[in-house]
């Protein structure tokens with residue numbers, strides 16, 4: 001996993017710039033399940049952009065994600081890893097919580 005991606009444990013603490021969703025994968029990650037990261041639009045932006053502190057910042061990050069070729073993988077990765085902080089796949093923390101809740105409800109409904 002790239003150093004700048006938070007691990008499952010790291011995602012549960014206050015994020016720092018080192019814990020960023022920016023998808024600049026290290027070359028050694030190319031064959032891993034995170035190979036998609038190297039194709040993310042965010043590779044051209046400072047990591048802090050994806051850990052906004054307000055709604056304006058969230059909108060800015062989302063805009064970068066809008067035409068990202070790996071947005072689906074990014075979102076599913078964040079959902080799967082239960083990453084709580086930052087914008088991933090064009091979704092804020094709140095949006096990801098809603099998606100997970102909808103999926104739980106759908107799974108129990110059946």
Ligand code: SF4
Pocket residue numbers: 021022023037039040041042043050064065068069070071072074075087088089090
């Ligand atoms: S969807 Fe956004 S955060 Fe995810 S890889 Fe693309 S630009 Fe980066």
